[in-house]
Amino acid sequence: MNIPILSYMVFSPILGMILVMLLKKEQVQGIRWVSAIFSFIPLILSFFLLANYDPSTSKMQFVEFHKWIPSLGANYHLGADGLSVPMLFLTALLSFVSIIGSFNINFRVKEYFAFFLLLETGMLGVFCALDFFLFYIFWEIMLVPMYFLIGIWGGPRKEYAAIKFFLYTLFGSVFMLVGILALYFTVEPHTLNMMELIRRAPELSRGFQLIVYVAFYLAFAIKVPIFPFHTWLPDAHVEAPTAVSVVLAGILLKMGLYGLLRVSYPMFPKAALYFALPLALLAVINIIYGALVCMAQKDLKKLVAYSSVSHMGFCVLGIAAITVTGISGCVFQMVSHGLITGALFLLVGVLYDRAHTRDIDAFGGLWVKLPVYSGIMTLFCLGSLGLPGLSGFVSEFMVFIGAFPVFKVIVAIAVLGVVLTAGYFLRMIQRIFLGEFNPKWEGLPEISGREIFTVTPLAILMIFIGVYPMPLANMIRATMENIVRLVGG
Amino acid sequence: MSWLTPDINFKIISPELIILIVALLVLILEPLLKGRSKNILPHISWIGVALALVSVITLWNREELGFNQMFILDNFSCFFKIIFLSGTLLVILSSISYLKEEKIFHGEYFSLILFATFGMMLMASSLNLIVIFLGLEIMSLCLYILAGFRRYDLKSNESSMKYFLIGAFASGFLLYGIAMLYGATNSTNLKEILIFTQGFENPLFLFIGLGLILVGLGFKIASFPFHMWVPDVYEGAPTPITAFISSGPKAAGFSALLRILLFAFGSLHIDWSFVLWILAVLTMSFGNVIALSQTNIKRLLAYSSIAHAGYVLVALVAGGDSGISSAMFYLLAYTFMNIGAFIIIIFLGEKKVNLDDYSGLVTKYPILGITLALFMFSLAGFPPTSGFMAKFYVFSSAIKSGYTGLAIIGVLNSFVSVYYYLRVVVIMFMRAPVDEVQKVPIPFFLGLALLFSVWGTLHLGILPQSFLTLAQNSIFSPF
Numbered sequence: 001m002n003i004p005i006l007s008y009m010v011f012s013p014i015l016g017m018i019l020v021m022l023l024k025k026e027q028v029q030g031i032r033w034v035s036a037i038f039s040f041i042p043l044i045l046s047f048f049l050l051a052n053y054d055p056s057t058s059k060m061q062f063v064e065f066h067k068w069i070p071s072l073g074a075n076y077h078l079g080a081d082g083l084s085v086p087m088l089f090l091t092a093l094l095s096f097v098s099i100i101g102s103f104n105i106n107f108r109v110k111e112y113f114a115f116f117l118l119l120e121t122g123m124l125g126v127f128c129a130l131d132f133f134l135f136y137i138f139w140e141i142m143l144v145p146m147y148f149l150i151g152i153w154g155g156p157r158k159e160y161a162a163i164k165f166f167l168y169t170l171f172g173s174v175f176m177l178v179g180i181l182a183l184y185f186t187v188e189p190h191t192l193n194m195m196e197l198i199r200r201a202p203e204l205s206r207g208f209q210l211i212v213y214v215a216f217y218l219a220f221a222i223k224v225p226i227f228p229f230h231t232w233l234p235d236a237h238v239e240a241p242t243a244v245s246v247v248l249a250g251i252l253l254k255m256g257l258y259g260l261l262r263v264s265y266p267m268f269p270k271a272a273l274y275f276a277l278p279l280a281l282l283a284v285i286n287i288i289y290g291a292l293v294c295m296a297q298k299d300l301k302k303l304v305a306y307s308s309v310s311h312m313g314f315c316v317l318g319i320a321a322i323t324v325t326g327i328s329g330c331v332f333q334m335v336s337h338g339l340i341t342g343a344l345f346l347l348v349g350v351l352y353d354r355a356h357t358r359d360i361d362a363f364g365g366l367w368v369k370l371p372v373y374s375g376i377m378t379l380f381c382l383g384s385l386g387l388p389g390l391s392g393f394v395s396e397f398m399v400f401i402g403a404f405p406v407f408k409v410i411v412a413i414a415v416l417g418v419v420l421t422a423g424y425f426l427r428m429i430q431r432i433f434l435g436e437f438n439p440k441w442e443g444l445p446e447i448s449g450r451e452i453f454t455v456t457p458l459a460i461l462m463i464f465i466g467v468y469p470m471p472l473a474n475m476i477r478a479t480m481e482n483i484v485r486l487v488g489g
Numbered sequence: 490m491s492w493l494t495p496d497i498n499f500k501i502i503s504p505e506l507i508i509l510i511v512a513l514l515v516l517i518l519e520p521l522l523k524g525r526s527k528n529i530l531p532h533i534s535w536i537g538v539a540l541a542l543v544s545v546i547t548l549w550n551r552e553e554l555g556f557n558q559m560f561i562l563d564n565f566s567c568f569f570k571i572i573f574l575s576g577t578l579l580v581i582l583s584s585i586s587y588l589k590e591e592k593i594f595h596g597e598y599f600s601l602i603l604f605a606t607f608g609m610m611l612m613a614s615s616l617n618l619i620v621i622f623l624g625l626e627i628m629s630l631c632l633y634i635l636a637g638f639r640r641y642d643l644k645s646n647e648s649s650m651k652y653f654l655i656g657a658f659a660s661g662f663l664l665y666g667i668a669m670l671y672g673a674t675n676s677t678n679l680k681e682i683l684i685f686t687q688g689f690e691n692p693l694f695l696f697i698g699l700g701l702i703l704v705g706l707g708f709k710i711a712s713f714p715f716h717m718w719v720p721d722v723y724e725g726a727p728t729p730i731t732a733f734i735s736s737g738p739k740a741a742g743f744s745a746l747l748r749i750l751l752f753a754f755g756s757l758h759i760d761w762s763f764v765l766w767i768l769a770v771l772t773m774s775f776g777n778v779i780a781l782s783q784t785n786i787k788r789l790l791a792y793s794s795i796a797h798a799g800y801v802l803v804a805l806v807a808g809g810d811s812g813i814s815s816a817m818f819y820l821l822a823y824t825f826m827n828i829g830a831f832i833i834i835i836f837l838g839e840k841k842v843n844l845d846d847y848s849g850l851v852t853k854y855p856i857l858g859i860t861l862a863l864f865m866f867s868l869a870g871f872p873p874t875s876g877f878m879a880k881f882y883v884f885s886s887a888i889k890s891g892y893t894g895l896a897i898i899g900v901l902n903s904f905v906s907v908y909y910y911l912r913v914v915v916i917m918f919m920r921a922p923v924d925e926v927q928k929v930p931i932p933f934f935l936g937l938a939l940l941f942s943v944w945g946t947l948h949l950g951i952l953p954q955s956f957l958t959l960a961q962n963s964i965f966s967p968f
Contacts, residue, residue, distance in 0.1 A: 069953055069954050069957065070954065071957040071958065071961060072881065072882065072885070072957070108852075133881075136872070137872040137877075140871060140872050140877075141872060141873065144866065147911075151915065151918065151919045152918060152919055158919070159915055159919055162915075162919075163915070166907070166911065167904075167907065167908065170904055170907055171904055174900040174901065174903070174904045175900075177881075177884070177900055178888075178893070178896060178897055178900055181884060181885050181888045181896065182888060184885070185885075185888055185889055
């Protein structure tokens with residue numbers, strides 16, 4: 001098969017961006033539909049990936065390789081394995097959904113969609129780049145549109161939030177750059193090929209691995225975010241426009257975890273083993289601390305944002321365990337959190353667009369007035385708190401099973417996080433949807449067809465993975481086994 | 490003393506000759522032409538520069554000595570001439586509308602720019618300290634006048650005066666250093682100095698001389714602590730001249746520094762590299778930290794240009810083949826992105842130099858806003874622009890030579906710099922426009938220069954291989 005399917009996927013949004021920029025500022029409908037179509041192409045292609053992916057091997061598939069800058073050892077090298085394919089699919093799906101969800105943007109429409117499409121290219125590129133130079137470029141490129149999207153279309157403190165997000169992430173990336181260069185010059189012959197570097201990992205000394213691991217960890221931990229680097233997240237999420245929050249929570253956070261699994265673990269196995277316990281401790285801090293902060297939130301969006309911090313803790317715990325079940329649980333949680341939190345942000349946006357407030361205490365008894373909206377919102381909240389039968393349960397369960405044999409006490413504490421999660425979500429549901437109806441919201445319109453359309457695929461997938469997780473589990477198994485084998489845990 | 494027959498080879502100095510002839514032609518035509526016919530002068534100048542560029546390219550891959558070993562034609566000098574000539578071309582093209590706007594449209598402006606370019610080319614192509622000094626003086630004297638070209642403006646006068654006084658001071662250092670070296674090695678020829686330094690004993694004079702030369706050239710490249718003139722001169726000089734000073738002369742200073750340090754003193758690398766290490770760190774950090782608090786965009790870019798000199802110094806510390814070629818690549822990339830940023834400031838005029846004047850620029854002039862953002866991201870070192878590629882190359886050559894600490898300080902510095910470059914972008918994109926002044930169309934030649942800079946910035950960022958190969962083929966054999 002010689003179709004460069006990954007390139008088509010990565011660059012079709014860029015093509016859309018160019019088209020959008022050629023359109024006139026006033027052709028708002030045209031801009032919206034061009035963006036929707038060009039973000040739909042990667043989605044179709046990702047179905048093609050899912051269908052043609054061979055789950056029996058952990059080898060890279062759909063590989064593309066071209067020489068690019070020989071003097072710097074950089075090549076154009078793309079490929080996907082059991083870790084990338086679900087992420088690519090999630091990215092394509094959430095980007096498309098977000099673009100449909102952004103149709104109500106009326107301010108500087110042209111720039112908005114141009115930046116959004118550029119962002120999609122960056123995200124897709126990160127998940128399939130196999131050359132460090134290319135990986136770094138996509139990793140950085142993505143920051144620029146994100147920065148504009150928060151800074152122009154965001155809430156009242158948008159400039160602060162945008163620059164905080166940008167500087168935090170960049171701070172991590174510059175260390176990653178030094179790490180990449182150090183790796184490049186340590187391995188003989190010099191190479192930036194990630195697959196080749198993984199093969200050569202046993203040659204790296206333990207001391208070197210520890211140092212480079214820390215350099216990469218800074219970049220990835222800030223992105224996840226792992227405590228204590230999480231402070232950019234609530235600011236960015238609260239100020240960002242709805243669709244951007246969706247992408248931020250649904251995809252950008254996953255890049256840090258993806259990086260840990262793609263780079264840190266296979267390339268620095270000795271360091272990964274050494275840092276497993278500290279990582280698990282940080283994970284449990286994320287879980288409990290995030291959940292406790294959620295308990296105290298009055299702002300609905302901030303609550304969902306901090307719930308992400310808590311949920312990312314489960315992912316990190318799964319990674320720290322270095323067992324096949326644990327890491328698979330992490331990937332499950334990545335997908336599941338992407339679907340659920342993406343939908344939650346969309347739904348928070350729906351309410352905010354109508355009520356112009358996100359104060360949890362300002363509402364009450366909305367179920368009477370908005371039965372459909374309340375039903376959908378409650379479904380996703382239940383998914384997020386880990387109700388059996390929905391995807392959140394499967395992933396958290398796998399993480400606990402995978403991590404329990406390794407860290408008994410830590411897992412026991414982490415399970416408390418699930419209780420806390422149930423606590424804050426139920427409290428939120430009760431305050432907003434149940435109780436006495438606040439007559440102030442008499443004129444609130446019900447959720448529209450377009451908005452239902454955006455969350456439907458997410459709901460279907462959430463239930464599907466919750467009820468029948470085998471297809472996803474089968475797809476990622478070989479890759480996860482390979483990662484665990486490489487680390488030798 | 491033996492009798493020297495004149496060793497004249499016109500072929501190897503053909504680019505210099507073209508520039509010189511065009512400069513003289515413009516100077517002669519200026520009083521002869523009257524009124525509107527003077528409009529032809531800038532066009533004669535830029536065509537001359539383009540011709541010189543072509544003749545440089547035809548001289549590629551030839552290595553010849555001439556004029557009694559005073560002048561050398563090699564790929565190293567050709568690469569630097571490409572940098573100078575591209576910079577000059579961009580500056581001339583973007584000056585035309587500016588000079589009319591400021592009512593200082595005089596032919597000698599172009600003539601002086603061309604003479605300055607001639608001086609730079611001489612510096613890059615010389616194997617003799619005296620000729621380097623000669624080139625430096627030709628260049629500097631023209632720049633002193635150009636900095637004060639808005640003669641009715643006090644700031645421009647101040648700029649010229651300051652530049653002249655400090656520049657003359659620096660020249661004194663340089664000349665004294667050359668004298669010391671002559672005393673130590675009995676020659677001003679870099680090849681003979683090279684042979685001398687490979688010997689066993691190196692007198693103290695040699696190092697004092699080298700130190701003084703470092704001070705003299707340090708002024709020209711604006712390295713810490715010899716940078717004090719930069720912000721005032723940059724602020725006061727006419728904006729196209731600011732763009733000119735920040736690219737060409739800086740590159741010329743580096744070309745001389747590269748030849749002296751890595752060629753003549755290449756064998757003493759360990760002796761001078763620690764001095765340069767400290768200078769590089771201080772230059773980068775100082776430039777970036779002070780730039781954080783600037784509110785005038787010309788001053789902001791002045792401090793940024795100090796910081797960029799620091800990054801190039803990192804390449805010099807790294808040394809070796811990749812050090813030399815990464816410094817050259819960096820200077821080429823810097824020329825495009827820096828002049829590109831200045832072109833937009835030139836267009837907006839001398840009255841709009843505060844950052845607040847850039848509020849909502851992108852809604853008023855979408856193309857200018859987007860391109861200025863591109864140059865800012867490039868200066869900050871963001872992929873996929875030339876600034877990233879250049880920084881990547883410089884830092885990778887530093888790590889390759891074992892200066893990992895320096896590379897980490899470098900990337901942290903470029904992290905700090907992101908803040909002030911982004912501030913410009915924030916103001917352009919995220920604030921509402923301030924005034925309702927009528928929109929002016931972008932002049933053709935300025936637009937052309939802008940297009941050329943955008944092309945350079947993106948080409949060197951996305952498909953840099955051709956220019957990397959060029960830079961790698963341009964190094965002189967270290968020693």
